[in-house]
Amino acid sequence: MTHDLFLFLSKTVGLFWLMGFFLIVVIRAYAPSRRAAQEQAARSILVERGEDD
Amino acid sequence: MTGTLSISERQVGLALAVALTLLGLVMAAAARQGPMAVHGAIAAALGLALVFRLGGALYDPEVPAGRRQRFYDAPTRFGIALTVIWAIIGMGVGVWVAALLYWPEATPPWPWTSFGRLRPVHTTGVIFGFGGNALIATSFHVLQRTARARLADSISPWAVLIGFNLFCIWAVTGYLMGSTQSKEYAEAEWYADLWLVVVWVTYFVLYMRTLARRAEPHIYVANWYYLAFILVVAMLHIVNNLALPVSLAGARSFPIWAGVQDAMVQWWYGHNAVAFFLTAGFLGMLYYFLPVRSGRPIWSYRLSIVSFWGIVFFYIWVGSHHLHYTALPYWVQTLGMTFSVMLLIPSWASAGNAIATLNGAWHKVRDDATLRFMFVAAVFYGLSTFEGSFLAIRPVNSLSHYTDWTVGHVHSGTLGWVAMIIFGAIYTLAPQLSGRETMAWPRAVEWHFWLAVTGALIYVVALWNAGITQGLMWRSYDDNGALSYSFLQSVMAMAPYYLMRTIGGALFLSGAILCALNTRATMRRATGAVRAWDRPLVPGPAE
Numbered sequence: 001m002t003h004d005l006f007l008f009l010s011k012t013v014g015l016f017w018l019m020g021f022f023l024i025v026v027i028r029a030y031a032p033s034r035r036a037a038q039e040q041a042a043r044s045i046l047v048e049r050g051e052d053d
Numbered sequence: 054m055t056g057t058l059s060i061s062e063r064q065v066g067l068a069l070a071v072a073l074t075l076l077g078l079v080m081a082a083a084a085r086q087g088p089m090a091v092h093g094a095i096a097a098a099l100g101l102a103l104v105f106r107l108g109g110a111l112y113d114p115e116v117p118a119g120r121r122q123r124f125y126d127a128p129t130r131f132g133i134a135l136t137v138i139w140a141i142i143g144m145g146v147g148v149w150v151a152a153l154l155y156w157p158e159a160t161p162p163w164p165w166t167s168f169g170r171l172r173p174v175h176t177t178g179v180i181f182g183f184g185g186n187a188l189i190a191t192s193f194h195v196l197q198r199t200a201r202a203r204l205a206d207s208i209s210p211w212a213v214l215i216g217f218n219l220f221c222i223w224a225v226t227g228y229l230m231g232s233t234q235s236k237e238y239a240e241a242e243w244y245a246d247l248w249l250v251v252v253w254v255t256y257f258v259l260y261m262r263t264l265a266r267r268a269e270p271h272i273y274v275a276n277w278y279y280l281a282f283i284l285v286v287a288m289l290h291i292v293n294n295l296a297l298p299v300s301l302a303g304a305r306s307f308p309i310w311a312g313v314q315d316a317m318v319q320w321w322y323g324h325n326a327v328a329f330f331l332t333a334g335f336l337g338m339l340y341y342f343l344p345v346r347s348g349r350p351i352w353s354y355r356l357s358i359v360s361f362w363g364i365v366f367f368y369i370w371v372g373s374h375h376l377h378y379t380a381l382p383y384w385v386q387t388l389g390m391t392f393s394v395m396l397l398i399p400s401w402a403s404a405g406n407a408i409a410t411l412n413g414a415w416h417k418v419r420d421d422a423t424l425r426f427m428f429v430a431a432v433f434y435g436l437s438t439f440e441g442s443f444l445a446i447r448p449v450n451s452l453s454h455y456t457d458w459t460v461g462h463v464h465s466g467t468l469g470w471v472a473m474i475i476f477g478a479i480y481t482l483a484p485q486l487s488g489r490e491t492m493a494w495p496r497a498v499e500w501h502f503w504l505a506v507t508g509a510l511i512y513v514v515a516l517w518n519a520g521i522t523q524g525l526m527w528r529s530y531d532d533n534g535a536l537s538y539s540f541l542q543s544v545m546a547m548a549p550y551y552l553m554r555t556i557g558g559a560l561f562l563s564g565a566i567l568c569a570l571n572t573r574a575t576m577r578r579a580t581g582a583v584r585a586w587d588r589p590l591v592p593g594p595a596e
């Protein structure tokens with residue numbers, strides 16, 4: 001492994017890994033099919049508390 | 054403690070206490086003298102105290118059968134008590150060393166009272182003692198409530214808390230004796246580091262086992278942050294502390310890293326201690342306690358997921374911004390700088406998400422000092438992350454580095470963000486765990502809030518001025534190209550700022566003392582009542 005090879009990998013694989021990772025996270029987080037589950041998760045820490053109070 | 058353990062658990066606890074006593078005795082006997090011998094004696098004394106405590110209660114009546122139907126909150130209560138005790142120790146030493154900077158002639162003649170030995174007692178006391186205990190205590194609470202399951206077992210939470218605090222005691226007493234690895238935030242010696250690995254693995258396993266038993270389909274985002282904190286801190290701690298002891302019977306060791314690699318590994322650790330110890334876990338706290346206290350779900354759950362991955366992914370690269378203009382290759386410095394600037398996006402997404410959650414609850418922020426603590430924490434989080442990204446830019450760093458601006462920046466994060474969210478969490482938890490509606494002294498919370506805000510602002514503004522003054526004095530040249538000021542002149546120019554920071558710190562400390570007394574009074578007036586909704590859907594494991 002030479003220094004130049006490391007540099008090449010960081011500028012190619014590293015860059016696309018970064019962008020690809022970001023894309024996957026955004027798609028997974030904002031997928032419309034997950035909306036209901038996420039809404040429910042956000043409210044899950046409040047629901048029963050509200051009923052009791 | 055013993056009252057919440059079954060007889061068989063008390064027996065296991067007794068065996069562990071005997072093992073700790075033996076370990077301490079072996080350490081003390083092998084080392085004979087020096088810090089390791091003292092630390093062995095401390096461990097043996099702690100082990101012995103636990104032997105008496107558990108042995109004395111061994112044949113007390115069995116715990117009531119209904120305990121599996123309730124959350125296990127005794128470790129959380131214990132952790133909160135330790136949190137406020139460490140707050141007073143850590144902040145008290147901080148104010149003392151701040152005062153020594155203004156009145157250096159007040160330094161007593163004994164070596165252990167010197168600034169160099171007391172400063173790491175302050176940093177370890179507040180970061181690990183105050184912050185660490187708060188993280189562990191709240192994580193047990195948040196984990197159980199969000200998973201709707203009781204902790205997977207009753208012994209490991211105590212092992213984690215007692216073991217972690219033994220590490221903290223070993224660390225700070227070691228510094229007082231002059232024992233240090235000379236690594237920022239990782240000064241503790243090799244055997245203490247190994248001990249922390251054992252404690253941390255126990256913590257991780259307990260967390261995962263409880264999560265695996267959850268009754269909720271989704272793992273609430275606060276757990277992601279707590280888990281990132283546990284997992285990444287383990288990785289950082291192990292890699293940065295890889296060292297070869299001079300002898301197995303002594304405290305001294307040498308790191309396996311050398312030269313600029315050592316510096317890079319240290320600041321990879323050092324900045325990620327900020328990221329994963331002082332940020333990720335506390336964001337977990339924020340994402341749970343802010344919605345709960347304000348009664349509103351987080352503004353955008355999706356944004357919290359994106360910012361989680363942003364923070365985790367970007368933070369790990371930024372450590373090299375501590376090494377601008379050093380022997381570290383230029384491109385590595387640039388990498389750290391670039392990622393530091395990019396980090397602002399997920400950081401502000403988190404801060405904005407927290408503040409937007411309060412939309413529609415501003416009347417509560419006005420009336421409820423506890424919620425106000427959390428609001429101020431989110432604001433300071435936004436401010437200090439902006440400042441952090443800004444200071445990481447190379448030309449800005451050329452002015453700010455080695456000055457008190459850095460110290461001011463750290464305290465804007467720790468006083469304004471970390472401590473404020475801890476106080477918010479404590480004021481939410483203490484009444485709930487005591488079966489009460491409010492703290493014992495509700496007005497003291499209001500007093501604490503204003504003491505904390507005033508103290509933090511005085512401290513931070515004083516050190517901004519101090520740092521920029523220092524930076525400018527160090528780079529002023531006269532017509533002949535000589536430095537305009539000697540270093541000593543720049544030190545003497547600091548006097549008014551150092552006085553102000555001592556006053557600011559003292560105000561903050563008095564608020565923390567008020568919090569400790571209030572928490573004690575609240576827990577002493579516990580009713581033992583448990584709300585109907587505050588029970589697990591998944592009971593504890595069969596006994």
